[in-house]
Amino acid sequence: MKRQLRASPKTVFICFLLVSLYAAGTFLKNALLTFHDEIFYRGGVKRRYDNDDVLHHIGDTQQTDVQTYIHTAAIDGQKDVHTAVRDSQKDVHTAVRDIRKDVHTTVTDSQKDEHTAVRDSQKDVNTAVRDIRKDVHSGKALEQPVQHTQNTQSVEYYVEEYGGEDSNVTYPPFVEHSPENGPGEWGVEYRYSPKEEEILQWTEGRRRNRFNQMVSDRISVHRRLPDSRLDECKSRVYPVDLPPASVIICFHNEAWSTLLRSVHSVLDRSPSHLVREIILVDDASTQEHLMSPLKKYMSKLGKVKIVRLRKHQGLIRARLAGYDVATSPILVFLDSHIECYPGWLEPLLDRIQRNPKTVPIPMIDVIHSEHFGTGILNTTKRLGVFRWKQLKFHWEHVSKDRRNTLKTPTEPIRSPTMIGGLFAIDKHWFTTLGTYDPGLLYWGAENMELSFKIRSVSRPTHCLAGGNKKPTILRPCQQAADNQYWQLFPTGVLLVSASRRMCVTTPGHNDCIANATDNWTYTEAKTLYLKPSDKCLTVAENSTLVMTRCDGGANQRWNFAKSKFQIHGT
Structure with missing residues (x-):
């Protein structure tokens, strides 16, 4: 932060006084020099450096006396001049010293005032933070129509009610029709070079989303993806009585096309009876397309609820709001910029039906941020691990010895830790574990917390x-x-x-x-x-x-x- 310096009125006055004294000293010096010239002229001497030429009206008989008088007058005049100059210099030096003292005192006082102001400001900030923390952990009720209280954390939200949408509301540009050979179909990369008049729009989309929004907007929200599953996965038959799920997707200022594509991929590639509802949790977004246009669009899909948080709460408390609204026995948490492959949901629900304490996580392939091509990863050789040094999740290859213990390549692999963005969990089991810690403000630690809870509670000896x-x-x-x-x-x-x-x-x-x-x-x-x-x-x-x-x-x-x-x- 740049500091803006401003001179106080006292400093301005002192500088003006210093300049005035300097001017007065200069004037006094010139006056004394003029007085010195007058003394020499009245003594009958032209102002010359030899002092030996007398005025013509002085007689020769008086020359010696005149010269003596002139010499004496000149010496006295020089003494007076030097004394006056010396006194003037002393006065000037004294004035300058006093001014410096005043300036130093003023600067010191100003610095003290500034430091005091900064210290007071820091105290105010610390006090405000302490008050906010007290409010966050106080658990006091808020006078609002709907509220969710989890442990000591109050989150205020409301569920959007459909009906009476404004017919004049327009949608941002997006592609709904999905032709066979359309841009990005079947996960094929799509590259687009912005025109000169589109450079600003392209730059702004990259800045807001950290991906190429212009490419995303040109790819259908219903685009097809290849079925990359192993043959054994494709041929597997799952029970007909799998429990339905509530899919919870949290977002904050998400791009229009990626959010719609996430929702449609869930609806398009899931058996309808296994998706009871999709809950979109809006964490206090500020962009216009996520207000009335989103409400109007989602009101036509039937299974989508929009939960609005009144204040920005962060990912964890947004998920807890979705958990509170969900009505299904199974919760599926997804990010707001994902796409589901065919057959993605049934294996997750099947594992939970077999053992409600199981928390299955899918293997996650990559959508390229620039051209939105999908990369297919080996789905049988990775598991989630973490390092104690950084306590950070990352993927690691399954050892050969462990792979040899698998009966089939499609057998589930126990993972020490889980990824936080995409997983399924039994709602009752999630409640038993204590859900998330509502004190977590941002993403990045919730998966570690939940992993440790699962292992410590669900796997006792x-x-x-x-x-x-x-x-x-x-x-x-x-x-x-x-x-x-x-x-x-x-x-x-x-x-x-x-x-x-x-x-x-x-x-x-x-x-x-x-x-x-x-x-x-x-x-x-x-x-x-x-x-x-x-x-x-x-x-x-x-x-x-x-x-x-x-x-x-x-x-x-x-x-x-x-x-x-x-x-x-x-």
Whole structure:
């Protein structure tokens, strides 16, 4: 920031006084020199440097006396002149010194005032920030029609009501028709060089969006994308009773064409019964096309709700507003400049239906910011990781050893961390985890927070727990739990006490499997093998225990330590 300097009235007066004294000193010096000339002239001497020429009217007899008088007068005159000049110089130096003191004092006082003003300003800023933080964390109610309170964070919003849209509202330029060979179709890159009269528009679009908006505006909002899935994915059949989803898309001053393309790609490439609603959360946008034009356009689509935040809150609290409005059991969070490939939704919903504590994330390909061509990445060799040094998410290739454990190339891969922009989650499970921390202001840490919550809450260590004449179950490992300490005898008997033996039932029956009390083997592969049935003890969905074919999977590997059978990831 440039500092603007302004002279105070006191400084101006001191400078004027300094100039006046300098002028007065100059005038006094000239006056004394004139007085010096007059003394020489009245003494009968022309002003010459030799002082030996007398006036012609003086007689010769008086020459010596006149010369003596002239010499004396000249010496006295020179003394008076030097004394006057010296006194004048002293006065000038004294005045200058006093002025410098005044100027220094003024500058010092000005600097003190400035520093005091800056310090006071900083105090005011700190006080304002402290007050804002108090308001943010106070949880006090706001007198508004609709509000969302999450923990101690109040977010004020309202849901746009359709009806009575102005017919005179016009849309920004965009392409709705999607011809086979149109610009950008099938994810092919489209390059456009702006004309001379379009340079300003092109520059402004790049500045606002960090991508080539002019190219985006020339690509259809319904453009087709290639189906790049593996053949096994294309042929897979999913249950007909998959739960419907609420798709939440947050935006702030998003470009018109990219926002519409995001919405249409969800609607165009998802089974209609699996998308209950699309919730657009407007985080206090200021651009005109996101006001009445957006409301008019989305009112025709049927499934789109617009949630308006009254104040700019940031991505996290905007998502929490969408979470609060959502009515579906499954939440799908997406960015506002994405495009969905064919068959994108069903695998996400299927994983959650199998285990509500699963938080699936899709593999994400790239849309080029300049020509909007799509890049197809290898969808079976990446997972999300982070580094402790920066605590930042990034993708990493799956190791060869881990890939060898996959039964098929399309088998889901457990990921240590998740990306924050695109994922699906069971709404009840999201609530159980505590949702997002509403104190997070911007994107960049919410995925770390949610990843740690998921792993710490959904993946505790569980142990086999024997019941009194009841089926054996899984329970969180507890040091003082007597029903979790097992003994495996060489004869194959597995019991937790004399009256509590391993009991595994079949689905729909309460009786233990015959001969299941004395034929167990703990194998080198860390499985509990039941010889008569040629099956292994397996943790099924919802943490139930069943007997299935031995495959060495993670849900069959038991760690036997300190007399407990422990399994992770339940």
